[in-house]
Amino acid sequence: MSTLDAHAGHHEEGSYLSGPPGIMAKVWQWATTVDHKKIGVMYLFAVLFMFFVGGMAALLVRYELIDPMREVLVQTVDANGDIIETTATQGENLKDLFEGLGMHEDLTGTQIYNRAFTLHGAVMVFMFIVPSIPASLGNFFLPVMLGAKDVAFPRLNLLSWYIYLFGSTFGILSILMGGVDTGWTFYTPYSTTTDADHWRVVLMVTAAFILGFSSILTGLNFVVTVHKLRAPGMGWFDMPLFIWAVYATSIIQVLATPVIGITLLLLIFERIMNIGIFDPAMGGDPVLYQHFFWFYSHPVVYVMILPAMGIISELLAVHARKHIFGYRAIAFSSLGIAGVSFLVWGHHIFTAMGELAAVLFSGLTFLVAIPTAIKVFNWIATLYKGSIVLNTPMCYGLMFLFTFSIGGLTGLPLATLATDLHLHDSYFVVAHFHYVMMGGTVIAFLGGIHHWWPKMFGKMYNEPGALIGMALVFIGFNVTFFTQFFLGTQGMPRRYANYVDEFQTLHQISTYGSWILGLGMFVHLAVFIHSLVAGEKAPANPWGGLTLEWECESPPIEHNFHHEPIVKHGPYDFETTVPPHWDPKDYPIHPDAGKATH
């Protein structure tokens, strides 16, 4: 940088990815960075790694379920030519698999299965999906979309990241020691008395406890950032809807997570010191644990889905080049969902409460459908007469509308007391929440990663490759989980390693689907690696977006903007605004754009 430039205020700043020479210097720079972009990228890779671990566990679960465990008659011929009949157990697939690897030889097939699904649930919930979108894409884009240089408390942000790593270490330690079989909900008295190694349960619960602090601090940071760091000219209703969604999410994180903190702390005391709070033998109440647990864990479901809804609002508007329909309705429905989320925890424990309470919780649960449906209708209205570009982010947006609607609507029979009697704890529930969590959050996350990939890394991804991955994910996901609705209505209970023969066909289809889904994810992984290694350089605004991140370079410079941005148009005014960095040869924009007078 020349002295002249410095005086003129034109800093020649490099991209945030450019670091000092030398590998150790780079590692040190990333490990001590307070830059929200670097922290967001580190979170992105960490949660994707956790997604891989949890996904592998899911494939194990499906592998066990490809056939039932059966006692079969085996006939062998001995030296004398006599036929000897013995019985053998077939279909203990995980046991055979791990025996082949020389692991877990002392465990039965069902015990290994219990550990596999607990591992899947605990890793996916606590280490992947809760931090997924807010901590990675949220960290990277929330300040940029607000026009800020960083989050409100950059050092606290780094602390959140290290707390996340620290907590995850405990979880991984527990897994490496053999894992736990309590289910991810750690229900008492099972989690306090199960004969699995004492310390594995304590470690896993401690992991969830520590991860909670990471979640609280990230949420707190985002709330303050939204309140205090909006760019000049950006009022509350000029914020992109992704920000509204992350804001609502952060409020839930701040208000719900402390309750799981104290609950898990009590559980740790219970396990180590037998304090008796949740132990019926001493007058304690295991149902109290369930109330405490779901008082956090239901709101946290909306921590998972709300940021996904925020991404969808961005994807559909930008890739249809259409003003979002019902901006305020979408913004307020995010807050509405956050509010209602605190009043519905009882629907996880209908059978553990009185009839009146159950009816009330059932009614309150139906309320969730209203703000959710408002969003879905507004998204569809946004697409109407839009110039839809069927690229990967848009396809994921459309896929979200399809799968999330199925997930949402199948929640209604589960909220209805009469039908829930038949459906609860069945595969219908499994299918329902996978359609919401995976069909909602993961699909939107994937769409969001593709949407913002060029901005984050300055490289384009291979569009045909990503579309193939997208198609495989769509097919695989629906084959895996749609079958499970039928299994559930036919009476297949969840969490069982074994089943009657009638269910085998559907279970097999579901398992084949999980392989297609896994293949789709690996195609995406290959596309991402290809992009990082050999991707074309991305333009600053490849999609024609109007929110502030598209005014940055791709990838953004260290302090995001060369000059503090001043917001002069709404985030979705595609009909009146020429996108920043627009080049006419790249893509067409609305014919009236730029003609309106401000």
Place this chain on the structure above:
Amino acid sequence: MSTMTDTNPTDVPQSILKSPKHWRNRIAGHHWRTGDEEFDAAKLGMWLFLTTEVLLFAGIFCGYAVFRMMYPEAWANGSHYLDWRFGAANTAVLLLSSWTAANAVRCAQLDKQFWLRVNIIITIACAALFIFIKLKFEYMVKLGEGKAPGTFFSYPYAQDPHEPLWWSLYYIGTGIHAAHVIIGAALFGVVLYYAKRYQAYGPTQYTLVENAALYWHLVDLVWIFLFPLLYLIH
């Protein structure tokens, strides 16, 4: 941020006059337009954090309420085992320390460096006294009599089978509160170090003093609820 520099500003020793940590030399973080905005943000963040603390203790209060409804006899007996005089003494200690914590903020605003340090030292001393009374006259004595939580309970004269639960709630509630007292005292220890070493807090820069005091008031407030619930209600 209100500033009052008219009353007895402290002389700054030459050794720290130019230190970037001295309050006159502190500058806002690069992502803030002004120091005032940074101060407001830090305070908003602290209030949000206090909300999470309230919710954390809400779990304990909720457990207390549930078991009080289930086992009113055990709960009535439980509070008879506690001596209200020790609780009242600790309440007085905490109220005094909250007053000195508030004074510390005011002294920072007025640049009265000596009295800032005195108030912080009294606050930390009160925290130590609180913990001392708690351990010496309550925990040690009770545990010595077998009034321990859960399965460790061995008090031979218990009148209700659910008294171990009462002690579980008592130790968890007061124990987590005591942990907060220690954390708060440590926070004031940090403030004291920077105040002594750099005169880091003054009329235009007292964020950490203010936030430490806010935290301390919450610790006090939680005790204000724990004291009657555990010691006074029968």
